[in-house]
Amino acid sequence: xxxxxxxxxxxxxxxxxxxxxxxxxxxxxxxxxxxxxxxxxxxxxxxxxxxxxxxxxxxxxxxxxxxxxxxxxxxxxxxxxxxxxxxxxxxxxxxxxxxxxxxxxxxxxxxxxxxxxxxxxxxxxxxxxxxxxxxxxxxxxxxxxxxxxxxxxxxxxxxxxxxxxxxxxxxxxxxxxxxxxxxxxxxxxxxxxxxxxxxxxxxxxxxxxxxxxxxxxxxxxxxxxxxxxxxxxxxxxxxxxxxxxxxxxxxxxxxxxxxxxxxxxxxxxxxxxxxxxxxxxxxxxxxxxxxxxxxxxxxxxxxxxxxxxxxxxxxxxxxxxxxxxxxxxxxxxxxxxxxxxxxxxx
Amino acid sequence: xxxxxxxxxxxxxxxxxxxxxxxxxxxxxxxxxxxxxxxxxxxxxxxxxxxxxxxxxxxxxxxxxxxxxxxxxxxxxxxxxxxxxxxxxxxxxxxxxxxxxxxxxxxxxxxxxxxxxxxxxxxxxxxxxxxxxxxxxxxxxxxxxxxxxxxxxxxxxxxxxxxxxxxxxxxxxxxxxxxxxxxxxxxxxxxxxxxxxxxxxxxxxxxxxxxxxxxxxxxxxxxxxxxxxxxxxxxxxxxxxxxxxxxxxxxxxxxxxxxxxxxxxxxxxxxxxxxxxxxxxxxxxxxxxxxxxxxxxxxxxxxxxxxxxxxxxxxxxxxxxxxxxxxxxxxxxxxxxxxxxxxxxx
Ligand SMILES: NC(=O)c1ccc[n+]([C@@H]2O[C@H](COP(=O)([O-])OP(=O)(O)OC[C@H]3O[C@@H](n4cnc5c(N)ncnc54)[C@H](OP(=O)(O)O)[C@@H]3O)[C@@H](O)[C@H]2O)c1
Ligand SMILES: NC(=O)c1ccc[n+]([C@@H]2O[C@H](COP(=O)([O-])OP(=O)(O)OC[C@H]3O[C@@H](n4cnc5c(N)ncnc54)[C@H](OP(=O)(O)O)[C@@H]3O)[C@@H](O)[C@H]2O)c1
Numbered sequence: 001x002x003x004x005x006x007x008x009x010x011x012x013x014x015x016x017x018x019x020x021x022x023x024x025x026x027x028x029x030x031x032x033x034x035x036x037x038x039x040x041x042x043x044x045x046x047x048x049x050x051x052x053x054x055x056x057x058x059x060x061x062x063x064x065x066x067x068x069x070x071x072x073x074x075x076x077x078x079x080x081x082x083x084x085x086x087x088x089x090x091x092x093x094x095x096x097x098x099x100x101x102x103x104x105x106x107x108x109x110x111x112x113x114x115x116x117x118x119x120x121x122x123x124x125x126x127x128x129x130x131x132x133x134x135x136x137x138x139x140x141x142x143x144x145x146x147x148x149x150x151x152x153x154x155x156x157x158x159x160x161x162x163x164x165x166x167x168x169x170x171x172x173x174x175x176x177x178x179x180x181x182x183x184x185x186x187x188x189x190x191x192x193x194x195x196x197x198x199x200x201x202x203x204x205x206x207x208x209x210x211x212x213x214x215x216x217x218x219x220x221x222x223x224x225x226x227x228x229x230x231x232x233x234x235x236x237x238x239x240x241x242x243x244x245x246x247x248x249x250x251x252x253x254x255x256x257x258x259x260x261x262x263x264x265x266x267x268x269x270x271x272x273x274x275x276x277x278x279x280x281x282x283x284x285x286x287x288x289x290x291x292x293x294x295x296x297x298x299x300x301x302x303x304x305x306x307x308x309x310x311x312x313x314x315x316x317x318x319x320x321x322x323x324x325x326x327x328x329x330x331x332x333x334x335x336x337x338x339x340x341x342x343x344x345x346x
Numbered sequence: 347x348x349x350x351x352x353x354x355x356x357x358x359x360x361x362x363x364x365x366x367x368x369x370x371x372x373x374x375x376x377x378x379x380x381x382x383x384x385x386x387x388x389x390x391x392x393x394x395x396x397x398x399x400x401x402x403x404x405x406x407x408x409x410x411x412x413x414x415x416x417x418x419x420x421x422x423x424x425x426x427x428x429x430x431x432x433x434x435x436x437x438x439x440x441x442x443x444x445x446x447x448x449x450x451x452x453x454x455x456x457x458x459x460x461x462x463x464x465x466x467x468x469x470x471x472x473x474x475x476x477x478x479x480x481x482x483x484x485x486x487x488x489x490x491x492x493x494x495x496x497x498x499x500x501x502x503x504x505x506x507x508x509x510x511x512x513x514x515x516x517x518x519x520x521x522x523x524x525x526x527x528x529x530x531x532x533x534x535x536x537x538x539x540x541x542x543x544x545x546x547x548x549x550x551x552x553x554x555x556x557x558x559x560x561x562x563x564x565x566x567x568x569x570x571x572x573x574x575x576x577x578x579x580x581x582x583x584x585x586x587x588x589x590x591x592x593x594x595x596x597x598x599x600x601x602x603x604x605x606x607x608x609x610x611x612x613x614x615x616x617x618x619x620x621x622x623x624x625x626x627x628x629x630x631x632x633x634x635x636x637x638x639x640x641x642x643x644x645x646x647x648x649x650x651x652x653x654x655x656x657x658x659x660x661x662x663x664x665x666x667x668x669x670x671x672x673x674x675x676x677x678x679x680x681x682x683x684x685x686x687x688x689x690x691x692x
Pocket of ligand 1: 165232331339
C-alpha cells in the first residue's frame with residue numbers, strides 16, 4: 001500500500017442553522033496509517049450515503065442517541081468500499097463491502113469496527129449499481145420496507161400519503177405501497193419531482209407542497225381520507241395529515257426534516273384527532289429492522305428491482321470535492337433522488 | 347304508572363367556551379309518555395354519569411363521531427336505573443339496569459334503544475355502591491383497564507405518568523399500574539387531590555400541575571424517565587411527557603380536556619421526540635374494549651374492590667337541580683373523584 005495521504009470531508013464547526021460548506025464542513029487532507037493490527041482492514045471507498053440524520057451528528061450534543069462527529073474528524077455514513085489490505089479472515093483483498101465508511105478516500109477500520117462491515121457477494125457482477133447497497137438495497141430502503149411491514153398494516157384499497165416522496169426512503173415506500181394495491185399520494189418540493197412521482201413511479205396523485213395549501217391538496221387527492229401517513233417531515237405536513245386520516249389511521253413517524261436545521265418547530269394543534277379516530281403515531285428507527293428483516297428486505301426488493309417493478313433514482317455527486325455541497329443541498333431539497341457521493345471508481 | 351311529569355336537564359343553546367348553567371343547559375319539566383309499545387321499557391333513573399365527552403355533544407357539529415344533543419332535549423349518558431314498566435321480556439319490573447339514560451327522572455326507552463341496557467345481577471344486594479356501575483365498574487373504568495391492557499405493555503419496574511389522576515379514569519389507571527408493580531406518578535389540579543393520590547391511592551409521586559413547571563416536576567419525580575404516559579389532557583402535559591419518555595415509550599391518548607371548552611390549543615413542538623425514542627402514541631376509545639374486555643374488566647376490578655386493593659372516590663351531586671352545575675364544575679376540575687348525579691334513591 002503506497003498511498004499515505006487521505007482526502008476527507010471533516011466537521012469544521014458546529015452549525016446552528018443550515019450548514020455552510022467551507023464553514024461547517026469541508027475538505028481536508030490528512031496522513032493515512034496503513035499499518036494494520038490484527039483483524040483490521042484498509043478500505044478504498046467508492047460511495048458514501050448522504051443522509052438527513054447526519055445533520056444531527058454535526059451538533060454539539062453530548063447526549064445524542066447517535067454520537068456526533070468531532071471537529072477535525074471526517075463524516076461517516078453507509079459506504080460501499082473495496083478491501084485493499086486485510087488482516088481480518090472475514091475479508092479478502094478485493095472484496096466489496098458495505099458498512100459505516102468515512103467520507104474519505106481510505107478508511108482504516110479497527111478490529112472492533114470491522115464487525116459492522118459485510119461483504120457484498122457477487123458485487124463485481126452485480127446487476128444493480130453498487131451504490132444501491134447504500135440506497136434502495138441499504139438502510140434507506142430498509143427504513144421504508146421494515147417500517148411498512150412492522151407498523152403499516154397495509155391493506156389493498158387503502159390510501160397512503162408520503163412526504164419527501166421523491167427522496168431516498170420515499171421513492172421505495174410509494175412503490176411498495178402501490179405494489180400492495182394501495183392508492184398512493186406523494187408530495188415533493190418541485191414540479192419536476194412531482195412529475196417523476198406521477199410519470200415514473202406511477203403514484204396515483206402527487207403535489208408540490210410549496211404551492212397551495214397542504215390540507216386542501218390532501219382533501220382533494222384523498223377523497224376517501226388517508227389510512228397511512230408516512231412522515232419524513234413533521235410540522236405542517238403532519239398536522240394536515242392528522243385532519244384527513246381515517247378511523248384507525250397510522251402515522252409512521254420516520255423523520256422530521258422540517259426542524260433539522262434549527263428552524264422554529266411548527267406547533268401541532270390538532271393532536272386530539274388521534275383519540276376519536278384511534279390513530280397510532282409510531283416513531284421508528286431503521287436499526288430496529290436489521291436483525292429480523294434485512295435478509296427478507298434484500299431478497300424482496302432485489303427481486304422487484306430485477307423485475308423492473310421498482311425503479312430508483314439516485315443523485316450522485318462526483319468526488320469528495322463536491323460532497324459538502326451535495327450534503328448541504330440535500331438538506332434543502334436540491335437532491336433529486338437518493339443523494340450519494342461517488343469517491344472513486346471500482 | 348301514575349307519573350306524567352318528567353324533570354330533565356336539557357340543552358338550551360350551543361356553547362363555544364365553558365358552558366354556563368341556565369344559559370346552555372338547565373332544568374326543564376316535560377310530559378312523560380308512559381304508554382309502552384312492544385319491547386319498550388320505562389325507567390326510573392337513579393344515577394347518571396357526568397363525563398367530559400358530553401361537552402363535545404353540546405356543540406353544533408353535524409359531523410361529530412358521537413351524535414350531539416338537540417336543543418330542548420335532555421342530556422344522556424351512562425345511567426343506573428330501575429325498570430318500572432316493561433313490555434320487553436329481557437327486563438322484569440324491579441330490575442336494576444345500566445345503559446344510556448336521559449338526565450331526567452324517567453326515561454321511556456324504545457325497543458331499539460333497549461338493546462343498549464343490561465341488567466345488573468344481584469344489584470339490590472350489591473356490596474359496591476350502585477353508582478359504581480357507571481364509574482369504576484362502568485365505562486370510565488373500562489377505559490383505563492382496556493387501554494392499559496391493549497396498549498400499555500406494562501412491565502414491573504416501569505414508570506407511568508397519569509394526568510387528571512384523581513378523576514374517574516385516572517384513579518383506576520394509577521391503582522392498576524401500582525398493582526402491576528409500576529412506579530406511579532400522577533398530577534391533579536389541587537393540593538387536596540395531590541394528597542389523595544399520595545395518601546389514599548398510594549401513588550409513588552404526585553404534583554399539582556398548576557404550581558411550578560410540569561417538565562421540571564416530571565424530571566424530578568421520574569429520575570429514570572417515563573415509560574408510559576396516560577394522557578387525559580393533551581397540550582403542555584403531552585409536550586412535557588414526550589421530553590421525559592424513554593426509548594419505546596408509550597402514550598395512551600385517552601382525552602384532551604385542555605381544549606374541550608374552546609381554549610386555544612397549545613401547539614406541540616417536540617413531536618420529533620417520537621422518532622429517535624421510537625415512541626408510540628395511541629388514540630383510544632372505550633367502545634373498542636367492550637366486546638373483548640368488559641367481562642374480564644368487571645371480574646378483575648370487581649375483585650380488587652372487594653379485596654380493598656382498589657378504592658374509588660365519587661363526587662355525587664344530589665338531584666337534577668344540582669346536575670348542571672356539577673357538569674360545568676367537572677369541566678373546570680371542581681369534582682373530586684368520579685362525578686355523578688344522583689337523581690333518586692332506590
Ligand atoms: N427513522 C429512521 O430510521 C430514518 C432512516 C432514514 C431516513 N429517515 C428520515 O427520512 C426522511 C427522508 O430521508 P431520506 O434519506 O429519504 O432523504 P431524502 O428524502 O432523499 O432527502 C431529504 C429531502 O427532504 C425534503 N425536505 C427538506 N426540507 C424539507 C421541509 N422543510 N419540508 C418538506 N420536505 C423537506 C427535500 O425534498 P423536497 O424537494 O421534496 O422538499 C429533500 O430532498 C428524513 O427525515 C430522514 O431523517 C429516518
Ligand atoms: N377515549 C375514551 O374512550 C375516554 C373515555 C372516558 C374518558 N375519557 C377522557 O379521559 C379524561 C378524563 O375523564 P374522566 O371521566 O376521568 O373525568 P375526570 O378526570 O373525573 O374529570 C375531568 C378532570 O379533568 C381535569 N381538567 C380539566 N381541565 C384541565 C386542564 N386544562 N388541564 C388539566 N386537567 C384538567 C380536572 O381535574 P384537575 O382538578 O386535576 O384539573 C377535572 O376534574 C377526559 O379527557 C375524557 O374525555 C376518554
